[in-house]
Amino acid sequence: MTREKMGNILVWILIIGFGVWGFPGILDRFANAHAHTAYGSYIPWGLWISAYIWLIGLSAGALMISVMTYVFNVEAVKKVGKMAFLVAIATLVGAMIAVGLDLGHPLRAFKLIFDPNLHSMMGWMAVLYTAYFVTLCVELYFAIKKEQVFGVKQKSVKKILTVLGIWSIPLAFAFHGGVGGVFANVVAKPFWHGPMLPIVFLAGAFLSGGALFATVAYIWRPSQNKEEFLKMMIFLGKTTLALLILDEILELSEVYVGTFYSAYGEGNLWQQILFGQYWYTFWIVHILIGVLIPLLLLTLKSKSPRAIALAGLLIAGSFLAVRLNIVIPGMLDPGFAGIAQAWVHSKLTFSYLPSIVEWQVLFFIVAIVMAVFMLGKTILPIYQTAGDE
Amino acid sequence: MSKEELPEVGDNLTLETDESRRDFLDKFSKGIFGGLIAGGIVNALAPVHAKANMDGSNLNFSTPFKPFELPPELTGEDAILRMMRDLQKALKKPIEQRHWNMVIDLRKCVGCDACSVSCVAENKLPPGVIYRPVIQQEIGTYPNVGHVTLPRPCMQCEEPPCVPVCPAEATWKRPDGIVIVDYDQCIGCRYCLTACPYDARTFDFGEEYIDGAADAPKVFLGKEKAGKYETDPSYEYSKEWKREGEKSPIGNARKCHFCIPRIEKGMLPECVVTCIGRATYFGDGSDPESLVAELIALPNAFRLKEEIGTHPSVYYIK
Numbered sequence A: 001m002t003r004e005k006m007g008n009i010l011v012w013i014l015i016i017g018f019g020v021w022g023f024p025g026i027l028d029r030f031a032n033a034h035a036h037t038a039y040g041s042y043i044p045w046g047l048w049i050s051a052y053i054w055l056i057g058l059s060a061g062a063l064m065i066s067v068m069t070y071v072f073n074v075e076a077v078k079k080v081g082k083m084a085f086l087v088a089i090a091t092l093v094g095a096m097i098a099v100g101l102d103l104g105h106p107l108r109a110f111k112l113i114f115d116p117n118l119h120s121m122m123g124w125m126a127v128l129y130t131a132y133f134v135t136l137c138v139e140l141y142f143a144i145k146k147e148q149v150f151g152v153k154q155k156s157v158k159k160i161l162t163v164l165g166i167w168s169i170p171l172a173f174a175f176h177g178g179v180g181g182v183f184a185n186v187v188a189k190p191f192w193h194g195p196m197l198p199i200v201f202l203a204g205a206f207l208s209g210g211a212l213f214a215t216v217a218y219i220w221r222p223s224q225n226k227e228e229f230l231k232m233m234i235f236l237g238k239t240t241l242a243l244l245i246l247d248e249i250l251e252l253s254e255v256y257v258g259t260f261y262s263a264y265g266e267g268n269l270w271q272q273i274l275f276g277q278y279w280y281t282f283w284i285v286h287i288l289i290g291v292l293i294p295l296l297l298l299t300l301k302s303k304s305p306r307a308i309a310l311a312g313l314l315i316a317g318s319f320l321a322v323r324l325n326i327v328i329p330g331m332l333d334p335g336f337a338g339i340a341q342a343w344v345h346s347k348l349t350f351s352y353l354p355s356i357v358e359w360q361v362l363f364f365i366v367a368i369v370m371a372v373f374m375l376g377k378t379i380l381p382i383y384q385t386a387g388d389e
Numbered sequence B: 001m002s003k004e005e006l007p008e009v010g011d012n013l014t015l016e017t018d019e020s021r022r023d024f025l026d027k028f029s030k031g032i033f034g035g036l037i038a039g040g041i042v043n044a045l046a047p048v049h050a051k052a053n054m055d056g057s058n059l060n061f062s063t064p065f066k067p068f069e070l071p072p073e074l075t076g077e078d079a080i081l082r083m084m085r086d087l088q089k090a091l092k093k094p095i096e097q098r099h100w101n102m103v104i105d106l107r108k109c110v111g112c113d114a115c116s117v118s119c120v121a122e123n124k125l126p127p128g129v130i131y132r133p134v135i136q137q138e139i140g141t142y143p144n145v146g147h148v149t150l151p152r153p154c155m156q157c158e159e160p161p162c163v164p165v166c167p168a169e170a171t172w173k174r175p176d177g178i179v180i181v182d183y184d185q186c187i188g189c190r191y192c193l194t195a196c197p198y199d200a201r202t203f204d205f206g207e208e209y210i211d212g213a214a215d216a217p218k219v220f221l222g223k224e225k226a227g228k229y230e231t232d233p234s235y236e237y238s239k240e241w242k243r244e245g246e247k248s249p250i251g252n253a254r255k256c257h258f259c260i261p262r263i264e265k266g267m268l269p270e271c272v273v274t275c276i277g278r279a280t281y282f283g284d285g286s287d288p289e290s291l292v293a294e295l296i297a298l299p300n301a302f303r304l305k306e307e308i309g310t311h312p313s314v315y316y317i318k
């Protein structure tokens, strides 16, 4: 069996498995709205918002691969630009579902597309995601019809793709830096507030998205000869390694500033992240699975496509823990000591562990993301066309 | 006052403006508990849930105020009466010329939670939604210990960080300083909850106090009847809100609004009139002759988290 076939079977099994397990959660979300979620009023955002920034980050990272293809003409990834668009679209769809299900009145959110509050970072998000979605679709369209579109010469199509690619650079910076801004601009939450977060978000997005793409490209590689394939994988491996190091430098700086004088400011929150109840999300899921093992794979086995793909999968998957460790700790500090005891209710507490329903919905969303990718891959001519030559 | 004469919740007991003072005082003289009179007036003068126009067009501006007669001013009268006079005076001004302030005297607050509970009753707040919790804290170490109680309504910030973050422009500051939520516009993203430094916003998760209650209609009162109190509409923002299904205010951010429907009928906010320690004051801070303006000027008046620049409209005295 070819690698692609095996990948197809495995992913469809996962789609069905996640879908079946997650479906009751989706039903519950529609039947009981937010009743069975673990977030409340003092920790208003939980797993779904973390999943949203995780997925949107993956999307932004995949977009950057396409920019390398169509703007910087990077030889190693010249055949996978379309696939990068597809990954970006699938993860964007997942991100939008995650944030949509998190809303109290999801249907009202559509009005934001036409009438957003531009004083609000979240209002900007509505505009930017719309622009991003349209850009992605147009880019994919032109990428597929690269030879001749409605009589336009191939050369002009290439130009269009380059222009669109250039446009997507500031767009990616805006929409993902902007997601960082959604948090960084909240003065009431010192853990989020500050100029670092948008940059941290961007670095994390490019890392996780690039890493995911290494796995995707490994399994569903376009028709290449062995040498081309190896070149592509090594390039993706190197890019991932560089971004991993950059991301870790940023994280180290954050941990160091946050903990050096641990008695002040955010020290307490960092204590909770590092040594609190959920220490394992940081040390095991993030540091061990998401950093150390991939680091070893990417350095010691830097020429093995399989090792690079595995490293990519570990980084991309475990990045949800990174997102959770940004979103949740920011809300753990009460505005006033004793407020949770002033009026006692399960939605008025300062602790958070996602509920089963939240996990089910998340897995269902991941199944949708994978299904969109798989169907897109089947329906659209993602693999090499004449224009790629 | 006999049971028959007690106003029913929701009864329309508005007094005619030309009612003679004698009649008016006559009504009061029936009161047995003198200390309760002042608080009683407030609820007797108008329906508890003052319905104004129901189309929501008054979310932004007040409905015209019909003044009613108050007893003659006496020296040493209850602060409630003084505040009601201040309120009437303020309501005669255009909305943009008044600024509602609240002052909470921490030395007088006994931490009884009457304000929290009455607010829940007035606004029909469901479980998990609270506008005015009373935070209690033990301070010091034995044997030198103390107890601090801090009622925390929405601060109605002059620079409210909860407002610009709203992607749907569903929350804003009225010209009189009250920060409101337009339930019909709110998408329930909860961004404003994270942005409020005072944790003053809570989300309506759709729960009801009677959830899970036993239901045996013929055997005892039954869930439905017992829950009528909850299923009846509330009149926040002078509009009828019936909580059912996923209809607003379910799925929305909710917060204290200084009881706008009451203010607009000339009544003080519910927490002010139910405060057993007379620790909560309310009025037009832009009127230098008002009681709150006097209190705000005290050297021991302060505001919470002043350093972040929100300029709260709620002051505390310690």
Ligand code: SF4
Residues within 6 Å of the ligand: B153, B154, B155, B156, B157, B160, B161, B162, B163, B179, B195, B196, B197, B198, B199, B200, B201, B255, B310
């Ligand atoms: S206290 Fe909070 S909810 Fe109230 S106006 Fe200020 S920021 Fe907004």
Ligand code: SF4
Residues within 6 Å of the ligand: B165, B166, B167, B168, B169, B170, B171, B181, B185, B186, B187, B188, B189, B190, B191, B192, B193, B252, B253
């Ligand atoms: S929860 Fe409602 S009021 Fe608050 S920011 Fe979101 S849309 Fe605006």
